[in-house]
Amino acid sequence: MFENQQRDDVEKFIGADKDTRRLYFRHQELNDKVEEASRGCLPLSDIELRTLKQEKLQAKEKLERMWDTWQSTRQH
Structure with missing residues (x-):
């Protein structure tokens, strides 16, 4: 996540508040x-893995929305 962003900007974003950092x-x-489950290092059922992937996606989508908001406030 944030691979195409400048590292300084990402660090500022993450450090902006505790909720952003925690998420x-x-x-x-x-x-x-x-990744561990995909390599077979973490034994999970299909349901547990699906749940993890859904939670990960939700976190990513929320972070992306937060990033967009943070970026727009910095430009004004």
């Missing part, structure tokens, strides 16, 4: 778990 690190945690 960003939760997304990272979910991403790690999904």
Whole structure:
């Protein structure tokens, strides 16, 4: 996430408030778990994996909306 953004901007965004920071690190945690499950290192049922992926997607979408809002406030 945020691969195409400048690192300084991402760090400022993440540091903007505790909710943003918490959601960003939760997304990272979910991403790690999904990757571990895909490699077979984390035993999960199909339902558990699907739930993790859904939560990860929801976190990503919310972060993207927050990023867009943050970017628009910086430009004005």
